[in-house]
Amino acid sequence: MIEILTPVEMDRARATGALVARILQTMKSRAVVGTNLLEIDRWAREMILEAGAVSCYVDYAPSFGDGPFGHYICTSVNDAVLHGRPRDQVLRDGDLVTLDLAVSLDGVVADSAISFLVGDARPASSVAMIAATERALAAAIDVAGPGARIGDLSHAIGSVLTEAGYPINMEFGGHGVGSTMHQDPHIANAGRPGRGYRLRPGLLLAIEPWVMADTDELVTDADGWTLRSATGCRTAHSEHTIAITETGAEILTRIPTS
Structure with missing residues (x-):
């Protein structure tokens, strides 16, 4: 199914995107050395419910997962990259954390993810990998607009x-x-330019480059959800929800700079 939003629905999408960005910004600020992943999930739950929004994850049960996800945010650490199920794990100095959040507000969904380092340690390879996913995301947004194709x-x-x-x-x-x-x-x-669906105003897209440092192979945790690099290498993931407009693309989940 592909939905094209009306102007009224697009305004709702902007509100949802702003909420997702605000929650992720708050979770990042609270994710310090000693923070438990279950605390992050609890804080996300509180902010979602306080806003009158609905989690897209709690009851999410696709074919590739093991039953309902059962939590409010994905928390992936170091070698975990996607669908990280919150668990009783305390963050350490230098951990590479990815938070992925999708919520629905007034019937419209927004989805975003950020990767960052916890504490004072800044391994150069991790900094470079996060930056690469952010550049890839920006590159995709730059070419998005009415008439562009998914392959672009x-x-x-x-x-x-x-x-x-x-x-x-x-x-x-x-x-x-x-x-x-x-x-x-x-x-x-990855793909070939000029191929695939042609973008139209009113379309919402969640674009999400993610990588693993030295492999393209995933393995699934015993929890049935968390996807990790097969080699145990570190990973990174950046994601925005964008709206295709008459003149280009609008980022709905951009974290405010001030």
């Missing part, structure tokens, strides 16, 4: 990640959003 976005992402030297996994990627979290079109993290 995929090609932009893949070009940045490949140039940075990272293998690319094609199992999971970006997607459409709207009244539900996962919709068509699928946005692979």
